[in-house]
Amino acid sequence: MTSPTAQESTRLIPVARGNLPALGHAYHLWRHTLEFLDSLRAYGGVVRINIGTLPMYMVTDPELTRRVLTSESRHFETGGRMGDNLALIFGSGVGTINGDGHRRQRRILQPLFNRSYIAAHTDVMRDAVRGRVSGWREGIPFEAAAEMDRVMVAAFLTTLFGPTLPAPREEEFYRLLRTLMKGVMRKTVAPSWANRVMVTANREFDRALARLRQIIGDLIREGRQSPEAAGGVFRAMLAARDPDTGAGMTDAQIADEAVTMLGTTGEAPGTALAWALHEISRNPDIQRRVRSEVDTVCGGRPPGPADLAALEYTRCVLTEVMRHHGPGYLFTRWTTAPVDLGGYLIPAHANVAYSQYIVHHDPAVFPDPQRFDPDRWLPDAPTVSRSSYLPFGLGSRQCLGENFSWTAMLLTVAEIAARWDLHPHRSRPVKPVASTTVRPHHLTITPRARTTGPGAA
Template identity: 30%
Template structure:
């Protein structure tokens, strides 16, 4: 027996905005409390709109795997920047693109990018050696953003860009995406064609990016086979069935998409890990012992990573507590049943990995940082959809192996050279913006590195 949508429980909220004000002011705490109070499917009235928060792993399985085609994405604010890239597209177009791009994200191809990750981490650590010598504290998230930004720019374009260009492009990407993310949260936006300073800077950045990206695409199409990077893969990919290749516009959309999806998430997670380790001495010691016995001070290679299980558990537990994609939404194409309720076509469903990762039926002491939860014996038998930092099903993150390898390489490089400690007086809390980052800032001091 199913119940109608009107029977789904939820808070009443205020007359005009519903619960919109509470969702905006403290969404994480609010959503966790809703799940505890009302259960696994909660109705959220947001003024004119209604959203259904689905948190039970069975529901996530239904939405992302069993009936995934019935749940589509709608992200209109990102259209101009991302176009029809993998994150924002749907249907046949998405399927074709995913098929074309999947091989580039295969384990073996990703492993070939390890050298770039090591080189960029070396550059960052050389800066940190300076901070260690002078005893100067620094904001670690900024460092991580710069690192992951340079890694994605270089794995995308390899040596086609000079260092100066790579920095300019990285910054332009970043500023454009921050601007777009900010727009989603602003109530009163000047129209995009007004010459406000924000609009002008946005236009300038987007122009620079498009000019650079189209130039590089053009060069590559004329001289193929000289590089082994993501751009080469996008330019040469051919659909196995139709033999078709991507148009320059489509390649541009995918370049922007990979940049958007591929650096802030990883930078935030690396910053969270350092913050958590600075407050959990036991985990830090265990991690150092693992690195010492397997690596003995040298940089890791992809072949070492399976031999560093505790390192992976620390990453997994950090992604459980602070999944960068803390909320995402889908719109129903046709009606569907979630739990005991019948939802109509057109309904918006929200999934929150942050809330599901704290579901008391699957996670004892959900707020505590405990990497041991991911020991194989502990993890065995756990509902597969209770842990979804990269989502699941056909639309699972295509870059999950990339991100995991990047973190597994960077982390031992940092910890084998430095002791990282938090600077007192700078409390850190989760900041639910476009991604869930630690904030407002993460100030650290480093020792060692000689």
């Protein structure tokens, strides 16, 4: 048990209002997600909510959230309701295991996700993105969230398995992942009794998981039999060795890591890109600045790693998208012992949650948090608290796929800006809906071919 500092004293953990019989706060968390999360900040640094009758301790203070992820992380293992449900999909992948197993897997996988390795795969990733973006039709609107999910799934599948994966298999991966990730959030926020009666939804989840595991297992067997035919990061995973022991990964470990990578690097960056298209399409000045930067940096040629590093303003737009719009909003941990967190006494074996949305919309950290302002991230702008910016987490469990996600998102925006002017299909406000990520509901974008500039048709 950790001890409070001299400035901290034991605080009673309040219970949020709106606790309903049998449901607890699950109804508010599911139906009014962002409004409910915003309301929790008023209770103090930690507030208790109930999922059914199960207590969950929500950390709302940015500094306490940082402690959970960094200096106090030894007391907060991966797990809790969301972590346990993710483990149904990811198995014992690096995102769900703890202790020595986590450290070992991270040591093996880390080289496959550093900047230089991802840079070496930029060309195949870019070609996958271009294959989707160049297929848009002039003046024909598309649903942004679904399309950006497909772009990211295509980019990552190409990076993971190489460019020869058949298109029908790519579409099947997309559908399976959507079913599974939606199921995870449903299982997380619904009371246990409600999950038990959702028979049809649970069967769909189980079928999708079995099919995804079957596909991955087949690919692993094919890769073991013909290593020269395996492509991308997958080939490197088959050959990867623990730098300390020289041991490789078993087929089960490779399957868990492949599914983990697919689940964590598809929907979140896809959702962020959908929101980016929303902001770019409805803000002519932002669109002009992004387009001008892409034209200046790339000059009409395919963007490479050096070009992506030079897209300063475009990166600011994406940085602000991930602050303002999420995409993540709820993550859970499991306490290994009683913990004193800033004077709040949290019991052992408790579900502890933190929210990127709560931290990123705290006015004490990000002034005027409801305003979308990419300029707040420019180098010469007033300093913002980067220690409270956590779209990829913090500490020893920071997302391994961060470099991939940045590369894929910057490539996608650059490819779109070089070819298309974007316009909102409808003028009505876009509603954010919390699923696995905070997704824009019925966001449709109309692309118009550019008539000027290096990328003009």
